[in-house]
Amino acid sequence: MDLPINPPGRVLGNENAILSGVGSRYLVRDFEGCLSLKSVMRGAADWETDGRRFAVNQDCYLILNDRQHYTITIDSPRQVKTFCLFFERGFVEEIHRAMMAGDERLLDSPGNPRPALEFVNRLEPPDSAVLGLLRRFHEELSLGRMPLTEWDRHFLRIGTQLVRERGDTLRAVANLPALRVSTREELYRRVLRGRDFLLASLAGPVRLKDVARAAHLSPYHFHRSFARVFRETPHQYLTRHRLEKAARLLRSTEMSVTEVGLEAGFESAAAFSDVFRRYHGVAPLRYRRDN
Numbered sequence: 001m002d003l004p005i006n007p008p009g010r011v012l013g014n015e016n017a018i019l020s021g022v023g024s025r026y027l028v029r030d031f032e033g034c035l036s037l038k039s040v041m042r043g044a045a046d047w048e049t050d051g052r053r054f055a056v057n058q059d060c061y062l063i064l065n066d067r068q069h070y071t072i073t074i075d076s077p078r079q080v081k082t083f084c085l086f087f088e089r090g091f092v093e094e095i096h097r098a099m100m101a102g103d104e105r106l107l108d109s110p111g112n113p114r115p116a117l118e119f120v121n122r123l124e125p126p127d128s129a130v131l132g133l134l135r136r137f138h139e140e141l142s143l144g145r146m147p148l149t150e151w152d153r154h155f156l157r158i159g160t161q162l163v164r165e166r167g168d169t170l171r172a173v174a175n176l177p178a179l180r181v182s183t184r185e186e187l188y189r190r191v192l193r194g195r196d197f198l199l200a201s202l203a204g205p206v207r208l209k210d211v212a213r214a215a216h217l218s219p220y221h222f223h224r225s226f227a228r229v230f231r232e233t234p235h236q237y238l239t240r241h242r243l244e245k246a247a248r249l250l251r252s253t254e255m256s257v258t259e260v261g262l263e264a265g266f267e268s269a270a271a272f273s274d275v276f277r278r279y280h281g282v283a284p285l286r287y288r289r290d291n
Contacts, residue, residue, distance in 0.1 A: 004016070005141075006018070013089045027074070031072070033064060034089055037162075038054075039062075041081045050068075050121065061123070061128070062121070063121060063124065122195070130158060175229070176225065191217075191229050201265075202245055202264060246260050
């Protein structure tokens with residue numbers, strides 16, 4: 001049985017599938033999909049939905065909900081490789097039900113349909129376990145033919161982690177101080193907009209007022225709320241992800257230390273080396289040799 005990789009459109013939503021391709025120019029407008037994860041293994045691509053643009057690169061992935069309309073655009077001087085998972089409708093919901101319900105309820109109604117789970121549209125950074133699972137899935141597929149049992153295992157693991165991280169999201173919303181649930185949810189969505197702005201700005205200068213403007217919050221309100229949600233300030237969050245990007249570039253490319261520092265958003269090689277040494281415990285060149 002052939003695996004559903006780049007299947008006809010009618011398959012999407014009816015079984016777990018993958019759409020993956022390589023190219024420098026690509027455009028699909030107003031596509032209605034099922035619950036899906038958008039990732040890029042090389043380069044960058046833009047997804048637009050609900051009036052927002054998400055720049056997805058190798059260091060993040062995007063969650064889009066069932067029946068959500070979106071546009072994907074690739075316009076790059078270099079080849080871009082996308083790797084997108086589309087879940088069968090009800091698949092992740094059944095994982096959620098199995099994790100939440102007891103064995104007795106599951107035995108009494110093994111096939112009870114569940115309403116679609118809603119996820120907050122957001123970019124998720126590389127410290128999300130889901131991105132690591134996506135990369136591993138891509139790597140194993142690249143090795144050659146994959147048994148159907150392994151295919152199913154990957155989708156189960158990723159779906160399970162999605163449900164866990166959705167629970168983390170709900171707990172983060174509950175920790176915000178607003179009295180009304182609707183206010184907490186809206187504040188969380190705005191903080192995520194600011195985080196998306198940070199993740200899309202790793203390579204350039206970022207000012208707090210610009211991030212807050214993207215979140216539709218005042219700078220002080222955004223800074224305070226961001227720290228409550230993520231347990232670190234926007235500056236700490238940005239610096240950490242820049243250093244993680246730099247470490248990946250040192251491991252996987254032959255770029256010079258100066259080029260890596262600039263690509264990761266640091267203003268000079270000296271500033272990059274100093275911050276990198278304090279974070280990783282070794283200088284960039286030593287890190288490259290050791291890894």
